[in-house]
Every structure is written in structure tokens, then in C-alpha cells.
Amino acid sequence: MSKIKIGIIGCGNISSIYMQNIPSFDHLELVACADLDVNRARAQAEKYQLSQAYTVKEILADPNIDLIINLTIPKAHAEVCIQVLEAGKHVYVEKPLAVTREEGKSILDVAQKNGLLVGSAPDTFLGAGIQTALHLIESGEIGVPIGASAFMIGRGHEHWHPDPAFYYDVGGGPMFDMGPYYLTALIALLGPIKRLSGLARISYPERTILSEPKAGTKINVSTATHISGTLDFDSGAIGTITTSFDAFGGSTLPPIEIYGSEGTLLVPDPNTFGGSVKLRKRDEKEFIDIPLTHNYDENSRGIGVADMANAIQNGTPHRANGQLAYHVLEAMHGFHDSSESGAFYHMQSTCEKPEPFPVKHKISI
Secondary structure (H helix, E strand, O other): OOOEEEEEEOOOOOHHHHHHHHHHOOOEEEEEEEOOOHHHHHHHHHHOOOOEEEOHHHHHHOOOOOEEEEOOOHHHHHHHHHHHHHOOOEEEEOOOOOOOHHHHHHHHHHHHHHOOOEEEOOOHHHOHHHHHHHHHHHOOOOOOEEEEEEEEEOOOHHHOOOOHHHHHOOOOHHHHHHHHHHHHHHHHHHOOEEEEEEEEEOOOOEEEOOOOOOOOOEEEOOOOOEEEEEEEEOOOOEEEEEEEOOOOOOOOOOOEEEEEOOEEEEEOOOOOOOOOEEEEEOOOOOOEEEOOOOOOOOOOOOHHHHHHHHHHHHOOOOOOEHHHHHHHHHHHHHHHHHHHHOOOEEOOOOOOOOOOOOOOOOOOO
16 A cells, blocks of 8 residues: 655644654655744754755645645644645644544534544543553453542743743643643543543742743733542542642652452553553452553554555554543533533543554554
């Protein structure tokens, strides 16, 4: 089969890892990139030996490109995704799928109308760490999954990010920034969510940037910075999640734990592809390290694109798909809605639990 030809819109920092990894998949060919700043596109094209550096209009008009990876800022995700789909190309977008639920629905509707596929980050759940944890669950090592807990606890991006204001604006905050990694992993492990509840607060209405080059600049906080929620999965499992930019002392809490009738599983950080997987069986006193059963334990951003390319070629479902991304987007809004209403939020969407990768699977066609 011929290779799927890939273009990238958005040549910021994250584009480098995609440009580095995409050529490692033998059924993908990265041919072009584009950016509002054409000079930035040219610099990335030269660095990664791409044949074309385009304006956005030019890359959309290139008939040779099959799929575009959208790496623009979140506020532009929906607009650019719809432009790509209307241009007759499949689209894979960085997280989140969109800022609002209405925008997310529009992306999926346009894709369906045009017979095209939507994919979305994160694809970290396809890495060796979470796929190993999933393999243990599917193999019955912890029995029936009963519950889960997830923690993303930090002190905020103003301590290190060069331009952190976005993270405290609407569409930012710890849930929209990091929630996609945690919720996608939980859904991959336990299936879709039926209902949820949440409490959210803005702990500090103003923050001061401590990192260069904007050290000393004040940020007005417009979104919740500490969110705790409960999750009721269709499978019957019950979960809890806390995301925070307000814990200045740090945290030693595990990223994700899965509790089953026969044991407990420690799942690695869902913002990574590898990590340590630990299992403690019902009658054991200690957790034991489980060797990784799957490939892709390094920074493998692009697995989701490669899996999506298989779907384009073979007509099979892809795992990091638009329905999963929309379910995650709705859940993130649901926590905030529940906090405001004081009631459970009942999910309106659902998705398929992504099919596990076979052990030591390598993506190719």
C-alpha cells in the first residue's frame, strides 16, 4: 500500500517530537508543515528535511496530503479542524479536541458529513506503560475492577512556563490542561463514564509569573485551579480524580491506581508512554514490579496518528478517535457544571473502550 502523506499545521515546540517520530512509522510520510508565521514553518521544514513549508491556505490546498496534524493553540482547534475536513483531509488534533462541547460536536459532524476520520491526542495510553496495565486488567490479574483514583497535583505553570497566562484563562486550568491524559487513560482501562460529580474553585484570583521572560507579571485567574471529582463508569467501577495547580508543597500521590477484587494496580503517569507498573495481589504484602509487555515506552507521540493511518488504509477502527476525545471533553466540562449546579452531571455522549494493542505490537500496514 502507498504511504499516508502527512502535513502539520502549527510549528511550535510540540511539533518537533511529531516531526521526529512520524518518519519512524514505515507507512507514514511527513511531507509538509505550515504556520501563521511562515518563517517558523520554514525553519522546521529545514530542520526536519520536509519538502514543503506552507501557509495554512497552501497546505489545505495541497491535493497530495491525506491527513493533517493540527498543533495550533486550543482556541483554534475547532476552526482549523473544520477547515481541514472541509478541504477533504483527515485530521488529528492535539488535546483537547476543542474548547467547548459545541465546537467538539461540530468537528465530528463535519467529519461524518465528509466521510473523514478525526483523531485526537493524547495517545500516551497507547504506550507501553498503560497498555501493560490494560493487559493485566484484561487478563484478570486484579479480578473485577471496582474503583480507581487519579491525582495530578502541582504548583502551577507560572513557576516554569515562559508564557503561562493561557493556563489560567477560560479553557485552561489543571483539568483542561492535564485532564485529557488522566481521563483518556481511565476510559482506556475501565470504559466510558455514565455520570460524574465535581467541586471546583479558584484558590488564588491572581498569580505572579516567576519564570523568565515575564517574571513579575500578574495573571488574573479566570478558571478553576483545584478540581476534585467522582466518576461512575458504565462498567460499575467508581473513580475519583483531583487536578490542581495549587499544591505548592508537591505531592507523592500515585498518578493512577486501579482497585480490583483480586488486587491493586499502580499505573504510570499518563503523561508518559512508559513508566513503572506495579501489582499487589489480594494476599501479597508488597507491590511487585511488572515488566512492560508492550512496545513504545519512550516519547512516542505519533502512535495515534500511525494507528489512524491504519484505519484509513484498512477501514478498521482507530483508538485515539474523535468519539473518545469528545467523551473526555464533555467529562471535563461536566466536573465544572456539577460544581456550579451542586448536582450529578449525566454524560450525554459515550464511546467504545479502545481495543488493546496485542503484546509487543508494532504499528504498520
